[in-house]
Amino acid sequence: MERGLLELHLHAVSFLFIERELFTSKTLVKLTLSTGYDFEAERVFLPALKSLYLLIDSGIDYDNHCRLLDGCPALEELFIRDADHDCPPCCGSVVKSASIKRLVVLVNLPNKRDSHDYAYFEAPSLVYLDYSSYVYETYQIVGLDSLVEARLSLKIWDYYDYNYDYEYDDESGDYYFSSSDDEGRSYCYSYVDDERKEPIFGDVTNLVAGITNITTLHLAPDSLEAFYFCCESMPVFNKLLNLFIESNKDKGWQGMPLLLKSCPILHTLVFKGLVHRVTNKCGDACACIPKKEKRENEKKNRKIVEKQLSCLWTCQVKVLEISKYDGSFQELKQMGHLLGKLGCLESVKVGVHADNNTEFLQANLLALPRLSSKCNNIQFS
Known part of the structure; x- marks a missing residue:
């Protein structure tokens, strides 16, 4: 680090306490942290860092995640992979940065539905977003007015034993209809047994409303279903x-x-x-x-x-x-x-x-x- 390291890729397979000098480098421009377990950093200040890749296989705790982002005032590109581990989502659930311009987030934890309760994104300089995740119960989106292009892969949870209101389609002989309770939650009923089904989990209304300034939108196959089942109202994309x-x-x-x-x-x-x-x-x-x-x-x-x-x-x-x-x-x-x-x-x-x-x-x-x-x-x- 004393020689002015510009780029570093670090992989750990177990708990790791990283030396303070690594996270207080004045020259580091690109950093990749790929871990199989947790790591800690007492203090972070990386004034020259432009690109940060967090490839988390187990989970970095919330405090260290926030400390890491707060300590990168010049960060422009952030890539987060929060997947294939048994911990609740962390890095992919909260992103707050005044400087990032490109953000790629992949959250793939299909067995952690109950932990997908809240996601928060605040990035006033962001111009490009690539977001892939199972839908969260709620989103809070702040200051994405500069966003120009978005890629969304929003997956509905597969905890349900029915086919998500595929009523009257060509691959099923059964018929379904939808209804709502007094709190506005949607249900599907089957003509076969008239059994009330579990409400579909997740609400992407705030997420969709937070990206309406974009001019270009890419949607993966799952996203149209998420828009239909998990979005209370569709905003107008006046610039798309x-x-x-x-x-x-x-x-x-x-x-x-x-x-x-x-x-x-x-x-x-x-x-x-x-x-x-x-x-x-x-x-x-x-x-x-x-x-x-x-x-x-x-x-x-x-x-x-x-x-x-x-x-x-x-x-x-x-x-x-x-x-x-x-x-x-x-x-x-x-x-x-x-x-x-x-x-x-x-x-x-x-x-x-x-x-x-x-x-x-x-x-x-x-x-x-x-x-x-x-x-x-x-x-x-």
Whole structure:
């Protein structure tokens, strides 16, 4: 340290007390702490540190975590991995820094639901956020007004024995409906046994409301479900220009209609795959809405009535990009749905897998009718 060390990567497999000189370096610019257990630091002052990587396999306690961040006044980049251990989340639950501009947080503790009660983020200089975690019970977001780009992977807890309101979808013969109690908590009921289910844990309302100044948003497949089930109200993204959606055949698009309605100046819409879990909550965003059915349950004398939501007719998207396109019937139907309802489209780009019959796929897509008169061509790659 006396020679002016600029970069240090430290890994420990057991309890470690770090010498004070390490955390009072005037020259250190990049520091990685990768631990299999706890570590302590009596005093921290790293005035030159720009990048900090916390790869925690066991857990750094709250006091040491706060002491570490407070002692880095010039920190610009913070990467936190709080995963694969048996301790409650710590580093990924609280981030407070006046200087950081880029923040990457990964919290993966699927067996610690009860410890995900509160998350706090305060970073007035932050311009980029990459956040992946199971949803917390509540979030407090302070001063993210400078944020420009966000990547969210918000996972719903899998403690439940039902399929999260996948009512009336194509993979289940059972039917469900939702209700609320006097405190506003949502429940799902099954037509099979009418048993009240456990409320879905977590609320991302404050998290979503805290990032409304962004111009670019990337959503992992789980996030649309979290928006639908764990967000009490969708804020308006008045500055959002670019929206990237990653799809997965096991995850639904329930949050898509309300999200698109909340992006009044959206310019570019990008899908990484179009195949997703079909539910009756995708609304007008999806061409795969299950056919209207009305079935009376003789015992309960109830009917299922499908309510369609419209979100594409008023969407201002001018650029539509699709990657991982295989040309399946569901994908072609979805493309026809998008082209036939997005009235402001000017450019369409489709990425086709090289091992597919490219000419056949292109011919099918080019034959689809388009609502927008300005959409004269489809580019393939």
